[in-house]
Amino acid sequence: MLDSLFTWLLLPVGLAFGWALGRKSAAGQVPPEPQRTIQPEQLGGLLTQLASDDPDQAIAALTQVAEIDESTVELHMTLGNLFRKRGEMDRALRIHEALLARPGLDADTRAQVRRELAYDFLRAGVMDHAEEQFEQLVSDGYYVGESLDQIRIIFEQGRDWEHAIAAARRLEGAQGESRRALIAQYACEMADEALRAKDVEQALRQVRRAIDEDTDCVRAYLQLGAIEEGRERYAAAAQAYLRAFQLDQRFLPDVIEPLFRCSQKTGSEEGYLQFLADAKEISSSSLPYVAEARLLADEGMDPLDRLAQGLEVRPSRAVLAEFLEVLEKQPGVIAAGLDKPAASLRQALRRLMESTPRYQCSNCGFSPRQQFWQCPSCKRWGSITPIDEAMRLPGA
Known part of the structure; x- marks a missing residue:
């Protein structure tokens, strides 16, 4: 099995050397011999496939090939992307910046290199440089929707909500799809910030x-x-x-x-x-039965029947916990000595409810105890909603 693996690892390198020697032969540096060569884009594809299985071997192979033929843009871009994948941002940036500085690149290739450089800056956390590269792509008419969306995300991550709104509107114009729901979330973020600053009027405006x-x-x-x-x-x-x-x-x-x-x-x-x-x-919530039962209790009436009805038509832990709390106070239950077991069961149920997630993301299933208006997991806005089964009325 190892022999087979090494054979596959060495195959792209051998093909690369064959291709490079073929070029030198054509230039008169090596006596011409009939041989099959491989095109740069084919080699890049092979190495990219190899990289998904073993990035270290791919980088080693690709570095050797790049040293043989420095003019191959595709190979250098693949190498730069592999360095970014491994988190070696200095090396990725050097490669892509050197490529972008090359004279004679056609517009499509230049845009492709610029895009990779923008993602290098993103990965390195240099957001202003990433924004600059994405803006240049928009100006040049390449990757417009993708670039505008990345600009929006950059401002979103920096909590620069006004600029995020402006980027969302530009994206809306470029793609023809409404971003008003997203813009509303940004305005709500500014309202929250105003409330923390005790600026109620600004919060109302937002x-x-x-x-x-x-x-x-x-x-x-x-x-x-x-x-x-x-x-x-x-x-x-x-x-x-x-x-x-x-x-x-x-x-x-x-x-x-x-x-x-x-x-x-x-x-x-x-x-x-x-x-x-x-x-x-x-x-489908069971909470109205709990609320009605509490109102009955406040008026001096026995809420047990209402809670029993709730258990029958909308069974949930919230109703059961409330039912047990009322049950343990019933004279017959106390007389039979069942009040303490009922209380123990209720307390165990309450502890279980308190450790249960109260919200869930409808997009990815992330289940936090508190509300997040942007899911920390999938980054979707407005996808996290309450889970009724895990809830009980505040103050209970």
Whole structure:
């Protein structure tokens, strides 16, 4: 097996030397002999294939070939890419910069080299140089969509949201696809930054900007609800929270408690009860049963039947934990000495819920305990939503 492996590793090198000697023979440096040669692009392809299995062997082979024929752009580009793949950024940059400085490159080849150099700078973390190379590609009319998207990502990573928005609009114009949902997320990021700086007016402006860009932006309405609640404008806050729920019922766990607080402040408990009734109809969540049970308990009524109903039609850990908490306080259960086992079971269930992810990315499945509006795993915006099964009402 090893003999076979070494044979495959040496084959491209032998072909390369054959090709190089063929060139020298044509120049009169070696007596002409009939032989088959291989074209540079074919050799590059072979070495690229080899690189996927053994980059070290590919680099060794390619370095020897590049020394024999310094004029072969394709081979040098492949070598530079292999150095980037291994993280040897100084060597990758030297190769691609030297290629770009060569006179006489045709426009297509120059653009290809510039693209590789841009990705070298990205990998090296030299973002301003990477941006400069991508901008030049856009100016030259090569890799326009890809380059504009990389420029957008550079600004996004630097949290330069205004420039990221400008890049998104340029990308929108180049590709003819709307980026308004993405721009809305950038505006929401600026709203969060304004809130951390305690600039509520700026935060409101950015939230409204987000809604203007994307009227279906759940995040913007959740932010608007929180801002209005903080300003003690409870009716306006409730309206924003309701809109978020209407746009995406999966966010019920994030709005059910804020809506309850707003209903208490405005004296609209009946409206909250109607919301819970509607939520049971249009959402698969079990949380409305928990909320109804707590309202019954606050009014001095026994919520056990409501929780039992929830377990029957929407079984979940949230309902079961609430059911056990009510059950352990029942006189008959206490008399039978079953209150302590019920409490132990409830506490174990609560600990399990507290260690369970509360959110999940619909794109890649990443499951964090807290909300991320850009998935840390797949980098998709707005793809992480609450998991109802793992949730319980805040303050429980």
